Amino acid sequence: MKTFIAKFIFALMLVTQFAIAAEEQATIRVNDPWVREAPPSATLTAAYMVIENTSSQEQTLVAATSPAFAKVEIHQTVKKEDGMMQMVPMPKLAIPASGKVVLKPGDYHIMLIDRKQDLKEGDKVDLTLEFASGDKVVLSAPVRKMPAMEMNHPMHQPENK
Numbered sequence: 001m002k003t004f005i006a007k008f009i010f011a012l013m014l015v016t017q018f019a020i021a022a023e024e025q026a027t028i029r030v031n032d033p034w035v036r037e038a039p040p041s042a043t044l045t046a047a048y049m050v051i052e053n054t055s056s057q058e059q060t061l062v063a064a065t066s067p068a069f070a071k072v073e074i075h076q077t078v079k080k081e082d083g084m085m086q087m088v089p090m091p092k093l094a095i096p097a098s099g100k101v102v103l104k105p106g107d108y109h110i111m112l113i114d115r116k117q118d119l120k121e122g123d124k125v126d127l128t129l130e131f132a133s134g135d136k137v138v139l140s141a142p143v144r145k146m147p148a149m150e151m152n153h154p155m156h157q158p159e160n161k
Contacts, residue, residue, distance in 0.1 A: 027053060028051065028053060028059055029052040030049050030050070030051055031049065031050040033047065033048070033049035033127070033139050033140075033141035033142075034047070034049070034141050034142055035047045035048075035119065035125045035143045035144070036048070036105070036145075037119065037121050037145050038115070038119070040118055043115050044114070045112050045115070045119070046075075046109040046111055046112060047064075047109065047141055048103045049103050049139075050101075050102050050103070051095050051100060051103065053095040053096060053097060053098065053100065055097060055098070056098060058094055059131050059132070060092050060093065060095070060131060061092060061093040061094075061129055062092045062131060062132050064110050064127055064128065066112060066126060066127050067126055068115065068117055069112040069113055069114055069116060070113060071113040071114055072111065072127070073090075073113065074089065074093050074111075075087045075088060075090060075108070075110070076090050076109075077108075077109070085106070087109075093108060105146070121143055122143060123142070123143040124140045125140070
């Protein structure tokens with residue numbers, strides 16, 4: 001009987017460890033990722049999504065990569081003193097504990113620079129998001145046309161360095 005109880009307790013501990021490990025690995029969820037369709041002459045575009053942090057600690061997005069683009073940056077669109085909108089690179093983006101950050105046109109976004117291939121509506125763009133914790137989230141974002149209500153948004157001007 002003692003052997004059975006010992007085996008049962010050991011099995012229960014293993015199941016608990018696997019459940020905890022699975023929960024820790026799934027702390028970042030990405031919902032509704034998409035990439036803006038750009039004209040064939042454009043060499044850059046942007047990716048949007050909702051990044052959700054299900055953990056009890058802040059997570060920090062520090063980089064992103066894509067095989068379809070030479071360079072990928074985290075950006076935020078800000079309003080300058082003259083009223084013009086400007087895209088500003090950010091070294092990182094904090095995702096609050098048990099919270100989310102929405103990447104959308106006119107706000108936070110992933111800037112995709114120097115396109116290596118033509119992309120049209122319906123294509124997929126592979127992206128890898130890298131976090132300060134060392135975690136990576138790999139996703140495939142569909143290319144979509146810009147929603148009609150966003151088409152009237154003022155054009156953004158990249159920051160010159």
